[in-house]
Amino acid sequence: MLNIIIYITLGFMFTGIFFSTLRFVLGPTAADRTVALDTLTTIAMALLVMLSFISNRFIYIDIALVYGVLGFIGVLVIARYLEGAL
Amino acid sequence: MNDILTIIGMVLMLIGGIFLFLGGLGIFRMPDTYNRLQAGTKATTLGGMSVILSIGFLEPGWFVKTLVLVIFIAFSNPISSHALARANYKRGNKPFLKGGPEYDQYREVYEKKEENTEKVKEEETA
Numbered sequence: 001m002l003n004i005i006i007y008i009t010l011g012f013m014f015t016g017i018f019f020s021t022l023r024f025v026l027g028p029t030a031a032d033r034t035v036a037l038d039t040l041t042t043i044a045m046a047l048l049v050m051l052s053f054i055s056n057r058f059i060y061i062d063i064a065l066v067y068g069v070l071g072f073i074g075v076l077v078i079a080r081y082l083e084g085a086l
Numbered sequence: 087m088n089d090i091l092t093i094i095g096m097v098l099m100l101i102g103g104i105f106l107f108l109g110g111l112g113i114f115r116m117p118d119t120y121n122r123l124q125a126g127t128k129a130t131t132l133g134g135m136s137v138i139l140s141i142g143f144l145e146p147g148w149f150v151k152t153l154v155l156v157i158f159i160a161f162s163n164p165i166s167s168h169a170l171a172r173a174n175y176k177r178g179n180k181p182f183l184k185g186g187p188e189y190d191q192y193r194e195v196y197e198k199k200e201e202n203t204e205k206v207k208e209e210e211t212a
Binding site: 005036068 | 092096099100102103104106107108109110111113114119122123126127130131133134137138141144145148151152154155158159162163165166167169170172173174176177179
């Protein structure tokens with residue numbers, strides 16, 4: 001039962017990643033691309049935590065935390081740059 | 087006890103997956119940058135938090151660490167979406183309004199703020 005739920009969730013998450021990547025490639029303005037990047041960061045954090053459960057390794061949760069912090073700082077810097085303040 | 091935790095974890099994981107999918111779909115389908123921000127950031131906040139919390143329920147030894155991640159998402163995602171919306175407005179990207187431009191209620195506040203900063207700058211130079 002748990003296996004089936006994990007497969008279904010992974011399918012949903014990869015479909016979401018596919019659509020976000022499409023917007024990241026197509027997006028007309030730079031702000032659209034940054035929004036898509038923000039979404040991709042959050043989905044990738046959830047995916048890394050799922051990976052740590054599937055492969056039964058505790059260390060991937062730390063990697064998810066570091067990835068989240070770096071993505072957050074990156075999005076803030078890009079937003080500051082789009083504002084024209086950087 | 088363990089069975090209950092497993093069932094809670096499975097339900098949370100399914101909810102989170104559905105919301106992450108909806109966030110991606112909203113980013114692709116919405117017509118405007120502000121609508122995309124709304125769909126992408128809020129849906130993925132809930133989805134990511136429930137997927138991460140479900141792993142904490144399925145593996146009770148990891149619960150504290152997953153809680154740290156959930157709190158981090160709850161703090162960081164609204165801040166980044168706010169910064170993006172503000173940058174987008176300052177860039178001159180006006181929102182898509184059905185009733186016309188008079189519904190843009192942030193404009194008056196923004197223009198007043200801009201005038202104030204210009205006045206301060208003139209006083210400083212003079």
